[in-house]
Amino acid sequence: MNTVQRIALGAVVLGCSHAALPVAAGEAAPEWVDRARSSAGTLASRLQQELQAAIAEGGPVQGIETCRIRAPEIAEETSSERARVGRTALRVRNPDNAPDAWEAGVLQDFEQRIAAGASPAELETWIETDLDGRATGRWMKAIPTQPLCVTCHGETLAPELAEAIEAAYPADAATGFAPGDLRGAFTVEVVLDAGD
Ligand code: HEC
Numbered sequence: 001m002n003t004v005q006r007i008a009l010g011a012v013v014l015g016c017s018h019a020a021l022p023v024a025a026g027e028a029a030p031e032w033v034d035r036a037r038s039s040a041g042t043l044a045s046r047l048q049q050e051l052q053a054a055i056a057e058g059g060p061v062q063g064i065e066t067c068r069i070r071a072p073e074i075a076e077e078t079s080s081e082r083a084r085v086g087r088t089a090l091r092v093r094n095p096d097n098a099p100d101a102w103e104a105g106v107l108q109d110f111e112q113r114i115a116a117g118a119s120p121a122e123l124e125t126w127i128e129t130d131l132d133g134r135a136t137g138r139w140m141k142a143i144p145t146q147p148l149c150v151t152c153h154g155e156t157l158a159p160e161l162a163e164a165i166e167a168a169y170p171a172d173a174a175t176g177f178a179p180g181d182l183r184g185a186f187t188v189e190v191v192l193d194a195g196d
Pocket of ligand 1: 091
């Protein structure tokens, strides 16, 4: 694919016109978007499984340890040479998950849509763009805060949890969330130009 298009398709389009040109709603998603969705789905279910198992076994403090070690590993395992999968947010626990400019813009757009009444579970966007000189598909899907999440991302944390988080993430900014809030997003980059 040689022509680099900057587009955002589908029912959910970016509101900021400088970031993407909205295309007619309802247009079918390109094939790579399905790959992005399924990679993020795999990451989500594996993370959730391991997190729940760790909490069942050793409580939320054990969950912190699992998230710290396993979340980046599972993201790496789920990624392939052509599709990179991760999580990001406007307020991050791990600075490695901080958004780039496009991701931050999408997250702000998601926040605005939620404020205007959209359900965070339905927010998704994608764009075909040039990233580091390569035609790349970028896809993001909102991650809503669920009741389980506030144990570690909520307004008030159990003292031993707060301590464990402070020790592992001195710059933690990922607290203060309530169920229904936008916690962050899955973010996937798919290489579109096969010629390398
Ligand atoms: C047991 C504690 C714990 C629970 C419960 C938990 N998280 Fe986290 N979360 C963490 C830790 C620790 C990290 C940092 C992981 C890393 O180092 O990549 C994290 C990171 C994240 C990130 C990546 C962005 C960032 O802040 O670094 C997202 C998104 C996220 N969590 C969403 C959720 C959601 C949604 C839920 C509920 C379904 C949830 N978390 C439940 C501990 C938890």
